[in-house]
Every structure is written in C-alpha cells, then in structure tokens.
Amino acid sequence: MSKPKxxxxxxxxxxxxxxxxxxxxxxxxxxxxxxxxxDYKYAxxxxxxxxxxxxxxxxxxxxxxxxxxxxxxxxVGVAFEGGVMxxxxxxxxxxxxxxxxxxxxxxxxxxxxxxxxxxLARSQGVEVIDIRRPKKVSELSFxxxxxxxxxxxxxxxxxxxxxxxxxxxxxxxLEQLAENGVNAQMIYTGQTGWLQxxxxxxxxxxxxxxxxSGELENAVLECDxxxxxxxxxxxxxxxxxxxxxxxxSEIIISLQSKxxxxxxxxxxxxxxxxxxxxxxxxxxxxEIELIRMLGAEVIAVTLRPSKDQISELDIGSMSxxxxxxxxxxxxxxxxxxxxxxxxxxxxx
Amino acid sequence: MSKPKxxxxxxxxxxxxxxxxxxxxxxxxxxxxxxxxxDYKYAxxxxxxxxxxxxxxxxxxxxxxxxxxxxxxxxVGVAFEGGVMxxxxxxxxxxxxxxxxxxxxxxxxxxxxxxxxxxLARSQGVEVIDIRRPKKVSELSFxxxxxxxxxxxxxxxxxxxxxxxxxxxxxxxLEQLAENGVNAQMIYTGQTGWLQxxxxxxxxxxxxxxxxSGELENAVLECDxxxxxxxxxxxxxxxxxxxxxxxxSEIIISLQSKxxxxxxxxxxxxxxxxxxxxxxxxxxxxEIELIRMLGAEVIAVTLRPSKDQISELDIGSMSxxxxxxxxxxxxxxxxxxxxxxxxxxxxx
Numbered sequence: 001m002s003k004p005k006x007x008x009x010x011x012x013x014x015x016x017x018x019x020x021x022x023x024x025x026x027x028x029x030x031x032x033x034x035x036x037x038x039d040y041k042y043a044x045x046x047x048x049x050x051x052x053x054x055x056x057x058x059x060x061x062x063x064x065x066x067x068x069x070x071x072x073x074x075x076v077g078v079a080f081e082g083g084v085m086x087x088x089x090x091x092x093x094x095x096x097x098x099x100x101x102x103x104x105x106x107x108x109x110x111x112x113x114x115x116x117x118x119x120l121a122r123s124q125g126v127e128v129i130d131i132r133r134p135k136k137v138s139e140l141s142f143x144x145x146x147x148x149x150x151x152x153x154x155x156x157x158x159x160x161x162x163x164x165x166x167x168x169x170x171x172x173x174l175e176q177l178a179e180n181g182v183n184a185q186m187i188y189t190g191q192t193g194w195l196q197x198x199x200x201x202x203x204x205x206x207x208x209x210x211x212x213s214g215e216l217e218n219a220v221l222e223c224d225x226x227x228x229x230x231x232x233x234x235x236x237x238x239x240x241x242x243x244x245x246x247x248x249s250e251i252i253i254s255l256q257s258k259x260x261x262x263x264x265x266x267x268x269x270x271x272x273x274x275x276x277x278x279x280x281x282x283x284x285x286x287e288i289e290l291i292r293m294l295g296a297e298v299i300a301v302t303l304r305p306s307k308d309q310i311s312e313l314d315i316g317s318m319s320x321x322x323x324x325x326x327x328x329x330x331x332x333x334x335x336x337x338x339x340x341x342x343x344x345x346x347x348x
Numbered sequence: 349m350s351k352p353k354x355x356x357x358x359x360x361x362x363x364x365x366x367x368x369x370x371x372x373x374x375x376x377x378x379x380x381x382x383x384x385x386x387d388y389k390y391a392x393x394x395x396x397x398x399x400x401x402x403x404x405x406x407x408x409x410x411x412x413x414x415x416x417x418x419x420x421x422x423x424v425g426v427a428f429e430g431g432v433m434x435x436x437x438x439x440x441x442x443x444x445x446x447x448x449x450x451x452x453x454x455x456x457x458x459x460x461x462x463x464x465x466x467x468l469a470r471s472q473g474v475e476v477i478d479i480r481r482p483k484k485v486s487e488l489s490f491x492x493x494x495x496x497x498x499x500x501x502x503x504x505x506x507x508x509x510x511x512x513x514x515x516x517x518x519x520x521x522l523e524q525l526a527e528n529g530v531n532a533q534m535i536y537t538g539q540t541g542w543l544q545x546x547x548x549x550x551x552x553x554x555x556x557x558x559x560x561s562g563e564l565e566n567a568v569l570e571c572d573x574x575x576x577x578x579x580x581x582x583x584x585x586x587x588x589x590x591x592x593x594x595x596x597s598e599i600i601i602s603l604q605s606k607x608x609x610x611x612x613x614x615x616x617x618x619x620x621x622x623x624x625x626x627x628x629x630x631x632x633x634x635e636i637e638l639i640r641m642l643g644a645e646v647i648a649v650t651l652r653p654s655k656d657q658i659s660e661l662d663i664g665s666m667s668x669x670x671x672x673x674x675x676x677x678x679x680x681x682x683x684x685x686x687x688x689x690x691x692x693x694x695x696x
Contacts, residue, residue: 083558108485108556108558109485110485137431137457137458143591143592143593145591145622145624145625148625204557205556205557205558206557206558208482208553208555208556208557209557209560209593209595210431210552210553210554212557212593213593214593241597241642242601243601243604244490244491244493244561244562244602245491245557245560245562245598245602246561246597246598246602249588249589249597253591254591254592254593254594273493274493276493277493277496278496279493286641290638290641290642293637293638294638
C-alpha cells in the first residue's frame with residue numbers, strides 16, 4: 001500500500017525543540033511519505049545537514065516552492081507550548097490549501113472552527129484534520145479496572161522532562177524488540193504518535209481530565225485484543241514533577257505498568273521553560289524512588305545523546321550509583337536495554 | 349442580596365456517595381437558597397432524618413410535588429462515575445423546566461447539546477447551565493510559572509480516596525480560619541465548589557488535560573489579586589494513587605503548595621469502586637512520604653468521622669506513629685487543625 005506524499009511545515013522552527021513533531025516524522029512514519037520540509041530559515045539545504053539521524057529530504061522556503069504536484073498533505077510540524085497557531089503558519093497553510101493539499105494540524109487551535117479557512121478548504125475539496133480536537137464525552141471511555149485482565153506486561157517509557165526523546169527511545173525499543181522476534185506494541189499518547197501511524201493510543205493533552213485514565217486503559221485493552229502483544233510499551237508525556245503539567249502517574253497506576261525505562265538528558269538542569277523561575281529537574285535517584293512509590297520499577301535509564309557528553313560522562317559509575325543499567329539512547333544502548341527488557345519483563 | 353430558591357434532584361440516590369453534590373449544597377451554599385430535595389425513596393421525610401449535619405429541608409417525591417412556585421432552580425445533585433445522565437433524571441428535569449425552573453447540571457452529559465431539551469427550555473424562557481461544559485482552548489490558561497510571585501501560602505486539602513470529605517473539611521477550615529480573623533480563601537476544583545458559590549477555581553474533571561495546571565494557576569493568581577488572602581486553601585480531587593484517575597500532583601507541584609492537610613477514612617480498605625479488582629488504598633505513612641517527595645509537607649491528618657470509630661480508634665497513638673496531628677474532622681478537630689495552620693503556615 002503506497003503512502004500519501006506529505007510536506008512538513010516548520011516555518012523557522014526546524015531546529016528548535018518545538019519542532020519535535022517534525023523530528024519524529026523525519027525519523028519515521030507509517031502514515032505518510034515525507035518528501036520535504038517547508039522552513040524559510042534553512043531553505044536550500046537538506047534536513048540531514050540541520051538535524052542528525054533523520055530522513056534526508058529537501059528544505060523549501062515556502063509552500064509556493066513545492067514543485068511536486070503529487071503532494072497530498074501539509075503537516076504542521078511544531079507543537080508550541082499552549083498550542084496556539086501563529087498567523088504566519090496559518091498563512092502558509094492557506095497557500096497549502098490553495099495548492100490542493102489537505103492539512104493535518106496538531107496544535108490546540110482548531111482549524112475546523114476557523115470559518116474562513118474551512119470555506120477555502122471546502123472550495124478546494126481538501127481535508128482538514130485537527131488531531132488534538134477534543135473528543136465528545138459520549139466518545140470517551142471511563143476507567144473500569146479491566147486493565148487487571150490484560151496479561152501483556154506494560155513498560156512505561158517515562159522521562160525527567162518533556163521534549164527529551166521519550167517517544168524516540170520508545171520507537172527504537174519497539175523496532176529492536178521486533179527485530180528480536182518479540183511482538184511488542186506501543187501505546188502513543190501524543191499527536192506525533194498518531195502522525196507516525198501507531199494504531200493504538202490517545203492524545204492525552206486534548207483529553208478531558210476525568211477521562212485520561214479511561215482513554216489510556218481503553219487503548220491498552222484494544223491493543224491487547226487486536227494485536228495479542230507479548231508486551232506493551234507506553235509512551236510517556238511531560239514528567240512526574242514537571243510543574244507546567246505533571247504527568248505519568250496515570251501511566252503507572254491506571255495502566256498498572258510495573259516497569260519503567262527512564263529517559264534523561266544529563267545536560268539539562270531546569271525544566272523546559274522553567275529556567276526563569278528556577279524550576280529544577282529533580283535528581284535521578286529521587287525520580288527513581290518516586291516511581292517506586294507509585295508502584296513501578298525503573299529497570300534502565302536511557303540518556304539523550306550529545307557528542308560532548310558521550311565522551312565525558314562516566315556512565316559506568318552512574319550505573320553503579322543508581323544500581324541499574326544506564327545507556328546512551330544510541331544503537332548499542334537500545335540493543336542493551338531491549339535485551340534487558342526481554343530478560344527482566346518477559347521471563348518473569 | 350437574596351439568593352434564588354432551588355430544589356436538589358437526587359432521585360433515589362440521596363444517601364449514596366454519588367449524591368455528594370447534594371450533601372455539599374445542604375451543608376451550605378452562597379449561591380442558592382435550598383428549599384427542598386426531590387427523591388422518591390425518602391419522600392415525606394426531611395433531610396436531617398436521612399443525613400447528619402445538614403440543612404433540614406423537606407424531601408418530595410417528584411418535581412410535580414414542589415408546591416412553592418417561587419422555586420427558580422432545579423439542581424442535579426448527583427455526580428455518577430463517568431457522569432452520564434440516566435433517563436429518569438432527564439424526565440424529572442423536563443418536569444422542572446415545564447414548571448418554569450431553570451436547570452443546573454454538573455454531569456458530563458451536556459443538556460445544552462440535547463436539542464429537544466433546549467427547545468423546551470427556550471419555549472419556557474428558562475436557563476440551562478452545564479457546569480462541566482468544557483471551556484474552549486481560547487478561554488483556557490496555560491501554566492506560566494507566575495505562581496512563584498504569589499506570596500500567600502497554599503495549603504492543599506488532599507485525601508486518600510475520592511468522596512471522603514475533602515471539600516467539607518476544606519469548607520470547615522475556611523470558616524474556622526475566618527472566625528479567627530484570617531483572610532483565607534478557597535480554590536474550588538469540582539462542580540460542587542462552583543455550586544456553593546466560591547468565586548475562584550476551576551472544574552478539573554472537564555478541563556483539557558494540557559490546561560489543568562494553567563487553569564489552577566490562573567485561579568490562584570486571580571484569587572490573590574482580587575482578595576489579597578493571607579493564605580489559600582486548595583480543594584483536592586480524587587487521590588494521588590487512585591487508579592481511576594490519580595490527581596493531586598498538579599496541586600502540589602504546579603501551585604507550589606508547601607503544606608497539605610490529608611483527609612482519610614479509616615474504615616475504607618479499597619478505593620471507591622476498586623473493590624472488585626482489589627485496588628487497595630495505600631497506608632497513611634506511605635501517602636505522607638509520597639507527598640513529601642512531591643515537595644509538600646503533610647501538617648495534619650483529618651479523619652472522616654463515623655460514630656463507631658470515634659469511640660474505638662486511638663488517634664493518640666496514630667498521631668504519635670505518624671509524627672503529626674491527627675484529628676477527627678468534627679468541630680473540635682477542625683479548630684485544632686485551623687490553629688495549627690495559623691501557627692505553622694502563617695508564622696513561618
């Protein structure tokens with residue numbers, strides 16, 4: 001089955017952490033064939049010259065520069081804090097619609113509520129998907145406790161902050177486990193997971209708070225029924241003590257996830273956006289202890305790689321101090337953690 | 349300013365824990381004058397014969413039996429798990445509208461989306477308020493960190509389960525502190541708090557998950573600006589480890605609440621609704637430790653009173669074991685905890 005061609009709009013944000021949606025899509029998606037990125041700042045270059053370890057596609061200055069007329073979709077590739085769409089993005093999306101592209105948008109701003117935009121989309125006969133459009137209460141699931149009937153163990157891939165590579169580590173683990181012949185499935189919890197084409201999950205951000213645990217549980221129940229997995233990886237969001245929106249206890253407690261892989265960035269001192277007010281990321285020992293109190297065991301720490309640190313940091317003594325496996329989230333590290341998961345989770 | 353007269357509809361649930369909205373309103377509301385309860389099971393009796401320590405009003409069999417034609421509002425007095433409105437409640441509300449009453453509903457079911465119901469309401473010229481109607485993204489606040497600028501200390505009234513009296517203890521503390529001359533304000537976090545007329549708060553249940561911390565922060569910022577409080581009490585929801593929807597870390601972390609009063613029911617072994625699957629309430633020591641790890645200190649435990657236990661339980665040794673004040677949430681207990689809050693929170 002051929003995938004529809006798509007470009008990703010980042011409009012000056014390609015190398016910022018807000019473009020993590022774009023970065024995730026360039027690492028891989030089963031839903032689209034990514035043929036370009038639209039970003040005026042890096043126009044003329046290619047993505048691999050700006051970002052490491054991603055699919056190599058050309059960077060264009062504007063939607064008007066997309067010469068391939070087979071491009072069916074324009075994907076908003078950024079996720080700003082608060083999720084409000086800047087006018088400049090909307091202008092580019094109008095160009096996309098005028099060129100006959102359908103639009104997929106993961107910001108909280110709902111294009112489907114934008115009367116002018118939708119009139120244009122209808123006249124062009126294109127689709128407009130707002131991924132974070134909140135579901136109605138009648139479509140939402142309430143938590144039931146049936147999670148206790150699911151035999152496949154849950155491994156949560158949590159992190160010590162937002163935007164430090166939880167989803168990517170989760171994806172790498174999934175691929176490595178598959179390579180080892182394990183039927184592992186991933187529950188996505190953010191818009192990029194949906195864009196990447198994972199079949200089971202929910203978008204926590206745009207779920208009414210009372211239904212977060214139920215939507216998560218329902219995604220696991222459906223995944224279990226449809227895919228008969230050996231184990232289930234659950235993508236984390238934010239972090240347990242991120243003041244801008246603590247998250248993770250639902251994943252441990254409501255999903256009865258007994259194992260955690262904890263993603264950490266040793267170069268970060270403050271929570272993303274928390275520098276001004278001095279909100280510090282807690283140390284790893286205390287985060288591991290907090291996870292234990294919530295009912296799960298951290299079996300490995302995965303570190304977001306940065307070239308300088310890989311040479312400098314002594315992960316051997318870090319591992320000894322924490323009493324568990326610590327690995328850079330690079331290929332060798334992922335293989336080691338994946339082996340550990342098989343050994344610890346599947347044989348128990 | 350006279351308050352509008354209202355009846356509360358509980359329809360057979362008056363003495364169940366689902367009717368906690370009704371119980372809260374019968375303990376006191378600044379928004380309405382409660383003149384009756386509609387509950388076919390207890391019709392002919394009065395509320396004090398069914399429930400302790402509440403306002404004494406007559407119980408009527410049906411809306412048709414409300415003879416006082418000055419009743420302006422009918423309030424849905426129950427909050428079922430999942431929040432879906434049963435047909436029998438809707439039928440009674442149709443009667444209420446036909447009698448010229450406006451309706452206020454705190455279930456997730458939105459009467460404003462019920463075309464037939466709204467046609468009737470319009471033809472009768474009455475109002476229909478869905479308290480849990482989710483706000484649009486454009487009306488929601490994102491967390492900013494400005495909470496650090498608020499001088500008034502925050503005391504969170506959390507609990508070890510849902511529906512064990514957190515809001516009531518919070519209200520009692522508020523009243524006692526006012527009596528002692530302290531300008532304490534409460535941030536409500538549920539529909540009953542809104543119904544009781546507190547001016548600042550948000551309804552966590554029906555808030556999109558990404559905005560929970562921001563809506564809480566905004567409520568505190570507004571409260572601080574408008575009321576210049578000496579201290580702020582924050583009503584908790586659910587509990588930190590309730591599997592059907594863990595809640596509380598936003599209140600501690602995002603609001604930087606440094607103090608906690610922890611409400612507990614010593615007669616309960618399992619989480620509400622968690623008996624079937626054996627979800628046990630963690631012991632108090634571990635809950636207090638968890639709260640410490642999240643950044644706050646439990647300064648007192650308040651126990652939900654039941655007559656049998658008051659005579660049986662040795663709260664002296666319980667207090668010694670936990671190393672803190674333990675009190676029944678009765679008048680004497682509330683006075684003691686209120687004094688402790690003044691001593692510990694206001695003089696520090």
